[in-house]
Each structure stands twice: as structure tokens, then as C-alpha cells.
Amino acid sequence: MINADQNNQYGAIMTLMATLQQAGIEKVGLLTGAPLPTPSL
Secondary structure, three states: EEEEOOOOOHHHHHHHHHHHHOOOOOOOEEOOOOOOOOOOO
């Protein structure tokens, strides 16, 4: 399972997933959650 937040770039996650697949890992999951609240000023 990959756990990342909204600050991660999509391309970096896709690169990680490709690397895992090349290493023989066939099942990769992404953890999801509710978006973080926007800070009020």
C-alpha cells in the first residue's frame, strides 16, 4: 500500500508504482482519505 498526501507529485507516485512492478510486485494499492481542511487565515 502506498500512503501519500496531497503534496506528492503525481509523476513521482507513477514512477514509484512502475519501479514496484519491475521488481515483481503485481498488486499495488493506494490509500485514500478525506482531503485536509483548508487553513483559515
